[in-house]
């Protein structure tokens with residue numbers, strides 16, 4: 001893994017507020033995004049995600065507060081910032097009657113790349129987004145998942161250090177979603193910082209290192225994913241996979257003090273166990289499982305449980 005290039009936060013938001021015709025879309029929002037991290041930005045519809053993204057990528061000036069991207073002020077250093085970021089909006093804009101190559105070539109030219117550079121860059125970004133074979137396809141004929149990947153390829157044309165993605169997974173089927181997440185992980189490995197908005201926390205839980213949760217224009221949490229778990233950790237939930245079935249294990253665990261629920265998941269030999277942390281510990285649970293002759297294959301925190309944390313923090317919760 002490469003060492004972080006920047007010691008300062010890539011995005012530093014200090015106390016920004018923004019209103020539209022008297023409606024307060026953002027109220028005193030502050031948070032930071034660390035270099036080379038995958039940072040989730042989660043909130044229900046209308047929470048203020050797009051407004052914040054637009055401010056970060058210099059499309060909207062904050063009415064109060066200060067935003068720095070790579071240490072540059074978003075109001076004073078628009079050009080410097082734009083050179084280093086790539087913004088992917090939540091909808092595919094026009095250009096549907098172009099081929100994938102024409103579309104990327106158009107943006108490459110707009111970024112001032114020469115003909116030779118464009119050929120090279122377009123091949124690279126199509127390989128990265130797994131769209132090699134689709135160079136000559138019309139954009140209008142591509143599936144939504146493929147259009148999202150072309151949109152991502154477009155964002156990569158100027159080799160940005162920071163990617164800002166507005167709801168990139170919305171409307172994608174599970175397979176396309178997984179493929180997109182894999183591409184984002186690869187981009188992170190390449191040293192890019194990725195800021196990704198979503199209204200579904202579970203969609204980002206496995207992917208992101210850190211997360212900011214926003215609701216009705218106010219930040220409810222900002223920090224590591226694991227920190228979010230500890231933040232709301234009164235009733236933690238773990239997934240247990242056993243080497244082999246153990247008869248009566250579910251019932252025995254359910255009778256343990258502090259255990260709230262034990263349920264079998266769709267996967268073979270996998271159980272989901274939630275408990276009251278003030279009454280028992282993971283150590284107690286593991287001891288009990290071993291005592292009952294359970295051979296443990298894996299025992300890990302269930303990140304889907306994060307949805308509960310999100311519901312606790314926001315009034316509307318996840319859809």
Ligand SMILES: Nc1ncnc2c1ncn2[C@@H]1O[C@H](COP(=O)(O)OP(=O)(O)OP(=O)(O)O)[C@@H](O)[C@H]1O
Pocket residue numbers: 020021023024025043044045046047048049050051052199
């Ligand atoms: N141009 C605008 N004019 C008036 N109101 C606006 C404008 N843009 C956003 N808003 C309002 O500001 C609030 C925040 O909107 P924003 O689009 O930032 O939320 P969001 O979290 O991105 O929502 P969604 O998930 O639905 O896209 C909403 O109440 C929205 O209606």
